[in-house]
């Protein structure tokens with residue numbers, strides 16, 4: 337494989353900008369195409385490309401994404417004609433909403449915003465909120481009056497990397513192979529460029545596809561209090577409640593893999609184990625990590641009920657690079673079991689009323705990767721020989737054949753939790769393009 341031109345690729349592909357925990361996702365609308373292109377040209381030197389942090393602006397980083405409507409507005413219909421159908425159509429078509437489970441309370445009709453109607457997302461990362469704020473003001477000025485700020489959301493990397501339900505996130509990591517022959521650091525799975533970069537996947541000569549990736553954005557609200565109330569109601573002790581919730585996620589709150597068919601206490605955190613690539617080879621019956629657990633559905637690895645090699649080949653090509661962050665105010669401490677409280681962000685005062693995950697996933701093929709994971713693994717009541725249950729954490733709504741169950745395999749009889757509720761609601765989202773540098777220059781040119 338020849339080495340990729342990493343300097344043409346936006347840094348979000350390579351980095352979660354973990355050193356810059358605060359960020360703001362700004363939704364922009366083009367008011368006037370010609371001056372908007374000029375504004376875009378002004379901002380290109382500010383965008384972070386490549387593997388390394390720009391020396392000129394070490395305290396912040398900027399990335400820019402476009403919706404299909406944004407590309408059409410800036411460069412005409414022909415600009416999008418060779419990009420993928422899901423991207424061109426946007427996230428909120430009737431068929432797509434059914435497949436993703438964006439029905440009922442998740443229906444795009446209820447969303448705060450979606451890709452149709454937003455032209456670009458400007459994401460500014462910095463160490464603190466005031467730097468983010470200053471940077472956003474500066475960049476908007478550079479972009480000029482032809483771009484209107486429609487709205488924005490503050491997002492952050494929480495302390496201890498715990499997402500709002502209280503589980504450590506960012507453990508399973510995917511890195512794109514850039515062809516430098518170096519093995520990935522411990523804990524990373526290496527994926528070929530065709531899983532992330534559109535032109536590598538489809539061999540598209542289209543300049544907008546060059547070194548560009550799709551980004552799926554979903555604002556997912558989480559009802560933390562209801563989540564923990566439910567697991568506590570199922571259990572005779574706090575320890576059992578945490579164990580049950582861990583079985584549903586597939587990892588303990590501290591990130592350790594779940595094992596054992598009977599309730600137990602959370603094992604101590606062990607970074608060596610956390611960095612090991614997980615395998616389900618020794619867990620063919622799901623007695624450690626249930627087939628229906630979120631992480632086993634989201635990445636079944638060798639653990640579909642099949643020949644492990646066949647399972648791995650079915651799974652290959654479905655990885656996504658997750659770059660999500662949390663939004664909203666931390667939940668009140670009382671929402672969590674006491675053992676989790678020391679590991680979480682300080683609760684907000686006054687406690688805000690909503691919070692969740694701003695899910696961002698990079699991939700080269702929205703249908704084959706993100707939509708496949710959501711539809712065929714998370715939302716599928718018949719996944720891996722299960723027959724009527726869906727992902728307890730991240731399944732959609734309105735799925736035919738789904739009953740509110742979650743099965744924990746054990747010998748001789750599985751334990752079945754019934755009455756699983758929906759603890760997440762989709763509030764906004766869309767399909768975006770993260771263009772390479774050349775693609776961006778093309779967009780900014782008349």
Ligand code: HEM
Nearest residue numbers: 499503504505506507508556631634635693709710730760
């Ligand atoms: C609010 C909703 C969600 C929550 C709370 C959540 C939580 C988690 C947690 C705690 C992990 C384990 C940490 C890790 O392995 O890094 C994880 C892993 C993962 N999640 Fe989610 N998730 C959510 C939504 C989604 C959605 C919508 C998708 C995709 C459609 C998804 C895909 C994945 C994948 C691919 C992994 C890595 C699995 C692995 O390789 O082991 N998640 N999630």
